[in-house]
Amino acid sequence: MSQAEIKTVVKRVNVVRQRQLRIAVFSFVVIATGVVYYLGYQNGFDDRVPLVLDEAGLKARISKLETRLSVESETLSRLREELANKESKVGDLERELVFYRDIMSSSEDVSSVKVREPDFSWRPESRELEYRAVVQRLAPGTQSYQGQMTVELIDLEGRALDAAYLSTPTHTVGFKYFQRISGIITVPEGFTASEVRFSVKLSKPRKRSYEQRFAWQETPADSA
Incomplete structure (x- = not known):
C-alpha cells in the first residue's frame, strides 16, 4: 500500500460529556427499577396474607x-x-x-302358651343366678291369660332347690299377648344345677298346665 492511500481519522471525544451521559443512564436505570418495584409492591399488597403481630x-x-x-x-x-x-x-x-x-x-289351641328361651346371668361372687324370660300366647285372639308360674333350679338327680333360695318363688301371670318375668336364684355351695324348670298353671281362658326346661350349669369358668 502506498503512502498516498493512507488516511488518518481523528475523533474528538468529550470526556466530561461522556461521563455525564453515563451517570444519567445509570440514574435512569436505578429510578426505573425503583418505580417498577414500587408498582409491583402496591399491586400485590392486597393479595398477601396479613401477618398477625398481636400475640394475644x-x-x-x-x-x-x-x-x-x-x-x-x-x-x-x-x-x-x-x-x-x-x-x-x-x-x-x-x-x-x-x-x-x-x-x-299360629294355629295352636287358644289356651296354649310357651316360655321363650330365657337369658341367664351368673354372678359367681354372690353365687346368684339371674333369669329373664318371656311367657307368650301361641294362638291369635284377644283372650286374656291368667295364672301362676313357678321357676325352679333342678340338680343332676332331678331334685328342685328349696324355694327359700328364690327371690320370687311364684310369678303371677296376667297378659294378653306376652309377659316378661325375672328373678334371682341364690345357689348354695354343693348344689350342682343342671337345668331351670318353668311351670305355668293357667286359670284363664282355660285351665292348662305347661312345663319347659332349659339347661344351665355352673361351669368352672363361672366359678373362677
Whole structure:
C-alpha cells in the first residue's frame, strides 16, 4: 500500500460529556427499577396474607378454634350414640314384629302358651343366678291369660332347690299377648344345677298346665 492511500481519522471525544451521559443512564436505570418495584409492591399488597403481630389476638383465635373443634367432636359423639340407640330400638321393634307375626299366624289351641328361651346371668361372687324370660300366647285372639308360674333350679338327680333360695318363688301371670318375668336364684355351695324348670298353671281362658326346661350349669369358668 502506498503512502498516498493512507488516511488518518481523528475523533474528538468529550470526556466530561461522556461521563455525564453515563451517570444519567445509570440514574435512569436505578429510578426505573425503583418505580417498577414500587408498582409491583402496591399491586400485590392486597393479595398477601396479613401477618398477625398481636400475640394475644393470635392466642384468642387459637382458643376459639380449639373450642369449636371440641364442641364439634362432642356433637359428633352424641349423634353417634343417638344413632346407635335408635338402631337398637329398631332392632327391638323388628323382633317384636316377628313375635306378633308368629302369634297371629299360629294355629295352636287358644289356651296354649310357651316360655321363650330365657337369658341367664351368673354372678359367681354372690353365687346368684339371674333369669329373664318371656311367657307368650301361641294362638291369635284377644283372650286374656291368667295364672301362676313357678321357676325352679333342678340338680343332676332331678331334685328342685328349696324355694327359700328364690327371690320370687311364684310369678303371677296376667297378659294378653306376652309377659316378661325375672328373678334371682341364690345357689348354695354343693348344689350342682343342671337345668331351670318353668311351670305355668293357667286359670284363664282355660285351665292348662305347661312345663319347659332349659339347661344351665355352673361351669368352672363361672366359678373362677
